[in-house]
Amino acid sequence: MPDATFRALLLHEENKQVRAAIEELERDRLPEGDVLVQVAYSSLNYKDGLALTGQGRIVRKYPMVPGLDLSGTVVESSSSRFQPGDPVVMTGCGSSETFWGGYTQMSRLPAGCFVRIPPGISLKQAMGVGTAGFTAMQCVMALEAHGLAPGEKEVVVTGAAGGVGSVAVAILSKLGYRVAASTGRPEQHDFLRSLGAARIVERSALAAQGKPMESEQWAGAVDAVGGDVLAGVIRFLARGTSVAACGLAGGGHLNTTVYPFILRGVNLLGINSVEVAVAEREAIWARLARDLPLDKLDSLIQVAPLGESPALAKEILAGRVRGRLVIDVNR
Ligand SMILES: NC(=O)c1ccc[n+]([C@@H]2O[C@H](COP(=O)([O-])OP(=O)(O)OC[C@H]3O[C@@H](n4cnc5c(N)ncnc54)[C@H](OP(=O)(O)O)[C@@H]3O)[C@@H](O)[C@H]2O)c1
Structure with a gap:
């Protein structure tokens, strides 16, 4: 008692x-x-x-x-x-x-x-996941539901050194994707590589202004930043691909054009981690148990x-x- x-x-x-x-x-x-x-x-x-x-x-x-x-x-x-x-x-x-x-x-x-x-995950590791990691897995599952599969092109993760971003990098690299980690912190490059990032993308490069559509780079994207960074991600999405947008660490605005949506058929997938039914929460935790490497989580x-x-x-x-x-x- x-x-x-x-x-x-x-x-x-x-x-x-x-x-x-x-x-x-x-x-x-x-x-x-x-x-x-x-x-x-x-x-x-x-x-x-x-x-x-x-x-x-x-x-x-x-x-x-x-x-x-x-x-x-x-x-x-x-x-x-x-x-x-x-x-x-x-x-x-x-x-x-x-x-x-x-x-x-x-x-x-x-x-x-x-x-x-789920068995194998400790009470401490469950909080290492927490809302941020749960949301990272929701983003990955939403991208998969819209056709994402490992291939040549990279998946970009923004705000990569933060909570959502770092868990997303670890999951995606375990699943066999080539992960481009976008960060504004040079001192976190080694950390991101240790989680499985194949390449680092400067945050400022994504946030820079550009043409309504740029070269088709990303097979998909997890965005925890919003604002100009999300606008930049959308311009570089490859034909028929999606970005899972969950955050606003860089701002709640989104200044973009309709061209990537109507000429490349890209998708903007909104992610909400609060209003989730119990069965779906259980499915997300089952995926976390399977696809989030615990040694990376501990790190x-x-x-x-x-x-x-x-x-x-x-x-x-x-x-x-x-x-x-x-x-x-x-x-
Ligand atoms: N939709 C949902 O249900 C849901 C669930 C969870 C989280 N979120 C949202 O997702 C975002 C991330 O949450 P978190 O807990 O992972 O936060 P976090 O640990 O603080 O990570 C956010 C990351 O964004 C980048 N960042 C911070 N300030 C920035 C700025 N001014 N401009 C551009 N980038 C900036 C940083 O990454 P780098 O240093 O690597 O650049 C930072 O580590 C938050 O906006 C949060 O509210 C939403």
Whole structure:
């Protein structure tokens, strides 16, 4: 039986400013839900950076326990899908928006938020994946559903040294694709090669202005950046190929033309990791278990204690975090 109290990071809104504080809470403060989980780890995604710093209107009601993601062990369950002792993972399902999220030692949520962690993946590795890695796999699966298969041409990954990007590079190279990793950080070139990137593309080269259509370079693309970088990716897509667009780290605007769409038949695939049905979440985790090499995953994880998350939030928004940050909620 878990303790009567638990530690959580709470966000409060005071005079339109967001304040984060680690607090000791009574068990009865936990919201209603079918599954009670003893949390081991959470993670820090770009969107967590926005929530922790009060930007982007992520949190809809305060006080809020932030954290899109968590991994842990089931303590109690009124759902037939889970038994006490099951290792489970939750990635963005309204957490940190309307539900309490993962920056806590205890969590109670609807069963539909959780997926049993596939055998072989540890609680820490599940948070090495987190929303960013889950989204990277969603992007790969969306590209496959639109005809992507290994071949001569490269698949480009933008924001490659970040969370979504680094996991996408590792998955795509394992699947046999030639991966071009686009980054704005020269100091991360070796890291990206170690994940399997065959070539590095400067972020500035993709973001530069150019003709409505350029030479057909990419067999597909995973874009975590948006803005001018996404516009650049679209201009270089080969005939009939697709870009899976999931992010806006470089901006929410998209200044492009219709020519690549109507003359080359390229596709812009929007990816949303929050509104995903349970069966699809399970299928994505099964693919992660099969196609994300765990040694590569381990190499892109850094672990930080809960109390450092507000400072790390500023770092991720500044584009200075490499790979994935796992948050140890018990430290
Ligand atoms: N649609 C969804 O459901 C979904 C799910 C997950 C994430 N996302 C979004 O995807 C994006 C990436 O998330 P993440 O957690 O992977 O974040 P992250 O770890 O911070 O990675 C973002 C990467 O983008 C690049 N970048 C940062 N600032 C930039 C700028 N000003 N201009 C151009 N490139 C910049 C950097 O890569 P380099 O240093 O390598 O250039 C950075 O590492 C975020 O916008 C996030 O909100 C969306």
